[in-house]
Amino acid sequence: MSYDEHAHDGGAGAPDAYAGGLRKVARVILLDPEDRILLLHGHEPDDAADDWWFTPGGGLEGDESREQAALRELAEETGITEVELGPVLWRRMCSFPFAGRRWDQDEWYYLARTTQTATRAAALTELERRSVAGARWWTCQELTEAHETVYPTRLAELLRRLLDEGPPATPEVLDTEIVLGLAGLAHNRGTHG
Secondary structure: OEOOOOOOEEOOOOOOOOOOOEEEEEEEEEEOOOOOEEEEEEEEOOEEEEEEEEOOEEEOOOOOOHHHHHHHHHHHHHOOOOOEEEEEEEEEEEEEEEOOEEEEEEEEEEEEEOOOOOOOOOOOOHHHHHHEEEEEEEOHHHHHHOOOOEEOOOHHHHHHHHHHHOOOOOOEEOOEEEEOOOOOOEEEEOOOO
């Protein structure tokens, strides 16, 4: 997740000035030529043990489109700019505590492909510098077997379906995810996905 998720988002990409309300977020399901997915490793700013993995992305700035936000956030958080941005795969509403406040987000997940696999955080906010510990490419199998917290929580299953069936004809609406407190305590509700 990125600050966005667990702003945890999970972890990365939220502006330090976020003041509440529903935050519009663009996230990226970035795949390399081997179909590995890039995830960022985030944690609470004051507690590195409260950690999780999440997709790159963040909140829209000014009047930018979600597509523009997805590409900007990807460049800022990973340094990757050679990207073929594809369709919106999934949409999700989520709410989670991070850095002493609650984040309520409307997230759109874009498919993207790249041949550029070296990463470097190019322009993290001060909050992101205190809460993003790095990035890693994961195979679908590694993600399925992971014991770490990953956002969205069904990412391994969603990625497997994407790799097997291709992108959905229209964006799939995922269950709303509400994280109550610690990374492992979540309440999910909804009927789609």
